[in-house]
Amino acid sequence: MPRSFSSPDLLARSLSAVWHPCTQMKHHETLPLVPVARGEGLWLYDPEGRRYLDAISSWWVNLFGHCNPRINAALRDQLETLEHVMLAGFTHEPAVQLAERLSALTGGALGHCFFASDGASATEIALKMSHHAWRNLGQPDKTVFLCLEGSYHGETLGALSVTDVAIFRDAYAPLVRDVRTVPSPDSRRAGPGESAVDVARRAAAGLESALKAEGGRVAALIVEPLVQCATGFAMHDPEYLRLARKLCDQYGAHLICDEIAVGFGRTGTFFAHEQAAIRPDFLCLSKGISGGYLPLSVVLSTDAIYQTFYDDATSRAFLHSHSYTGNPLACRAALATLDIFETDDVLAANRERAATLSCYLEPLRDDPRVRHFRQRGMIWAFDVVDAPSDFARRFFTQGLARELLLRPIGNTVYLMPPYALDDASSRFLAEGVADVLAVVI
Ligand SMILES: *Cc1c(COP(=O)(O)O)cnc(C)c1O
Numbered sequence: 336m337p338r339s340f341s342s343p344d345l346l347a348r349s350l351s352a353v354w355h356p357c358t359q360m361k362h363h364e365t366l367p368l369v370p371v372a373r374g375e376g377l378w379l380y381d382p383e384g385r386r387y388l389d390a391i392s393s394w395w396v397n398l399f400g401h402c403n404p405r406i407n408a409a410l411r412d413q414l415e416t417l418e419h420v421m422l423a424g425f426t427h428e429p430a431v432q433l434a435e436r437l438s439a440l441t442g443g444a445l446g447h448c449f450f451a452s453d454g455a456s457a458t459e460i461a462l463k464m465s466h467h468a469w470r471n472l473g474q475p476d477k478t479v480f481l482c483l484e485g486s487y488h489g490e491t492l493g494a495l496s497v498t499d500v501a502i503f504r505d506a507y508a509p510l511v512r513d514v515r516t517v518p519s520p521d522s523r524r525a526g527p528g529e530s531a532v533d534v535a536r537r538a539a540a541g542l543e544s545a546l547k548a549e550g551g552r553v554a555a556l557i558v559e560p561l562v563q564c565a566t567g568f569a570m571h572d573p574e575y576l577r578l579a580r581k582l583c584d585q586y587g588a589h590l591i592c593d594e595i596a597v598g599f600g601r602t603g604t605f606f607a608h609e610q611a612a613i614r615p616d617f618l619c620l621s622k623g624i625s626g627g628y629l630p631l632s633v634v635l636s637t638d639a640i641y642q643t644f645y646d647d648a649t650s651r652a653f654l655h656s657h658s659y660t661g662n663p664l665a666c667r668a669a670l671a672t673l674d675i676f677e678t679d680d681v682l683a684a685n686r687e688r689a690a691t692l693s694c695y696l697e698p699l700r701d702d703p704r705v706r707h708f709r710q711r712g713m714i715w716a717f718d719v720v721d722a723p724s725d726f727a728r729r730f731f732t733q734g735l736a737r738e739l740l741l742r743p744i745g746n747t748v749y750l751m752p753p754y755a756l757d758d759a760s761s762r763f764l765a766e767g768v769a770d771v772l773a774v775v776i
Contacts, residue, residue, distance in 0.1 A: 342370045342382050366728060369735065374401025377755050379740065387740040390752050390764055395564065395596050397627030399675055400755035406626045409671035413664050422450060422661035429666035436673055437620070437635060440605055444614040445635035449653070450661040454595040454621035455489025457632035458557070461617040462493055464636060464653060465555040465589045471643040471651050474587075477554040480512075481545055481588070483538075484519040487565030488557060488593050497557050500566055515549065517542045517556070519563065520571035523707050523718075531572040538571075539578035546586040555589035555617070560607035561711055564596040567747040568716035570709050576611035589616040589640075595632070599623035599672070600682055600754065603689070603712030616640060626672040627753075631665035681754055685713055688756050695765030696750075704776050715750040719776060722746035726775065733774045737767040748772075 346368050354360065355368075372382040377400055379387045389397065399406070413429065420427060434448035449464070451457050462480060469477040482488070482497040489495070490503055496511040498504055504511070518541035522531035546553055560576055563569040576592075583590040592615035597607040601623065604610050608618075617640070621632035644653050659665075675681060693710060699717060700708045708717040719726060727743040734741040741748065752764065 345370045345382070362728075366732065376400035376402075377753055377760055385738075387735060387738055388752075388760060388764060388767075389740045390750050391740060391742055392623075392751050392753050393627060393740075394622075395601075395751050396622045396625075397753045398599060398623045398672060399626055400753050401627075403626060403675075405675060406628055406668055406671045409667050409674075410628070410664060413667035417663045419659065419662055419664070421658075423656060427661075427663050427666075429663045429670060430661040433666045433669050433673075434633075436670070437633065441614065441618065441635060444637065445618055446638040447636050447641040449634045449636070449655075450666075451632045451634070452630045452657050452659050452662075453489075453632055454593075454619070455491040455494040456657060457595060457619040457621055457634050458488040458494035458497065458593060459491060460634045460655060461557070461591045461593075461619050462497070462555070463655060464634065464640065465591065465617065467653060468589070468640045468643045469554055471646075476552055477588075479549050479552045479554060480514045481517050481542070481549075481553055481556040482514055483558055483563065484516050485521070485563050485566035485569055486516075486519075486557070486559065487563065488559075489595075515545055515553075517545045519566075519569060520575035521563070521569035522571055522709070523569065532574045535572040535575035535578065538575055539582065542579060543582050543586075546582055546588065551587060553586065553588040555591050556583055557591040557593055559593050559595075560597060561602045561610060562597050562607070562714055564714075564749075564751075565744070567718075567744045568709070568714065568749045570711055570716075573611035576608055576613055580611070580613040580615075583616075591615060591617040591619065593619045595619055595621040597714075600676065600685060601713055601751070603682070603685070605676070605682065624672065625665050625668040626675075628668040629662070629665035630659075631662065631669060685754055688754065688761070689713055691758055692750070692752075692756060692761040692765060695762050696768070699765075699769065699772075702772075704772060713751065713754065716747055719743075719746045719748060719772070722776070729775045730771055733771045734767070737771055739764065739767045739771065741768070741771070 349368055370381050371379045373380050377388050379389055437448055438446050480497055484499055486499045488497045492511055496514050499516050518538040520535040520538035522534055525534050580590055592608045594607055598620045616637055618635040625631045644651055699705050704720050706718045706720050726746055730743045
C-alpha cells in the first residue's frame with residue numbers, strides 16, 4: 336500500500352483531493368483533520384500513536400470495537416470464497432442466511448428482506464415500496480408521507496423529503512417532495528406536571544389530525560423509534576409507537592420504522608420497536624448491521640406487502656436495484672455480528688455496561704450546566720445550558736485533547752459507544768466528558 340510519510344503530509348493531501356462529508360471545507364483552515372492509521376477495540380490511533388476513544392462508534396456504525404477479531408476472521412474466510420455476485424437472478428448463502436435470521440428476529444412478522452447499500456437508500460426503498468404496494472392494491476392516490484418534526488432519514492432527495500433538519504434540507508427545498516410533518520413526541524416538550532406519556536399522547540393526537548386531514552391519501556408514516564438521533568437525540572416514550580401503530584391501522588397507512596441508528600441493541604432491546612410491543616409494516620436497518628465494517632442496508636417487509644407485488648405482470652414488481660445489492664462480504668460481516676449477539680448475550684452484557692457508565696455519569700445529572708440528561712440502552716445525551724455558538728466544535732477539539740472522540744450536535748452532547756466498554760474505559764469516558772465540559776463552558 337502506498338504510504339503517506341507523515342500526518343501533515345496526509346492532511347494536506349486529503350484537503351487537496353478529498354471532499355469530506357457534511358463539512359464546510361473552509362473550516363479546516365483552522366480545525367485540523369484527524370488522521371487515523373489504525374483501530375483496535377474502542378480506540379483509534381493516529382500515525383504518531385496518539386489515541387482516541389471512539390465514544391460515538393464512528394457515526395453510530397461500530398458495535399463491537401474496531402478490527403474485531405471475529406468479524407475479521409469471517410471476512411477473511413468470505414474473501415477466499417466469494418467477493419460478490421449480482422443478486423438479480425442469482426443467490427448466495429450469506430444473503431439468504433442474513434434474510435432468514437433478520438426475519439426470525441422480528442418473530443417472523445417481517446418475512447421478506449430487500450437489500451441495499453446504505454441508510455438513505457433503505458429509506459428510498461421503504462417509501463417507494465409503500466406507495467407501490469398501495470398502487471398494486473388499487474389505491475394509487477396514496478402518495479402522501481408523514482414524518483416527525485426533527486426527523487432524519489437520510490440525505491438523498493427522497494430521503495431528504497422526509498428529513499426535517501433545516502441544515503440538511505434548506506438548500507435543496509425546491510428539489511424535494513412536499514411532505515407533511517407531524518408533532519415530535521420528544522419528552523423534553525413536557526410541560527409542568529406532564530409526563531413523557533402525556534407528550535406522546537399529545538403528539539399522537541397531532542398525528543391523528545394529519546391522517547384525518549389527508550383523507551386517506553397517506554401512504555405511510557415514517558418514524559425513528561424511541562430516539563430521533565440526528566436532530567439532537569430527542570427521546571420519546573414507547574406509548575407514541577403504540578398509538579402510531581393503532582392510528583396507521585385505523586386510517587389505512589403503513590408504519591415504517593427507521594431503525595438505521597437505533598437497531599441492533601442500541602436502545603436496550605434488539606430492535607427499538609420491541610419496547611412498544613408492536614411490529615411495523617417496514618423496517619429499515621443499516622449502520623450497526625455489519626458491525627461497522629461495510630456499507631449494507633436492508634428493508635424488511637410483511638408477507639402481506641410482499642404478496643401485493645407477486646404477480647405475472649412485471650409492472651407490479653419492485654423494479655429497484657443497486658449494483659452491490661446483497662454484497663456477500665457485507666452480508667458475512669452482518670452474520671458475524673449476529674453471531675456475536677448470540678454467543679456473548681450482548682443485550683444482557685449491555686445492561687451491565689449501561690449501568691456502569693450511567694453510574695460514572697451520575698454527577699452530570701445535577702450539574703447546573705446540564706439540562707435534560709437522558710439515556711436509553713447504550714445511548715446517553717444531555718443539553719448544555721447557555722452554550723456558545725461554536726460549542727460543538729470546541730467540545731470536539733477539547734475532547735480530542737482528552738483522547739476522546741465526541742461530536743456534539745448543537746448544544747447536545749451524546750455518547751453512543753461501541754459495546755466494548757469496560758469499567759476502566761467507562762470511567763475514562765465519564766471523567767473526560769466532565770473535564771471537557773469544564774474547559775468549554
Ligand atoms: C444515518 C441515518 C440514516 C441514513 O443512513 P446513511 O447510511 O447515512 O445514508 C437514515 N436514518 C437514520 C435514522 C439515520 O440515523
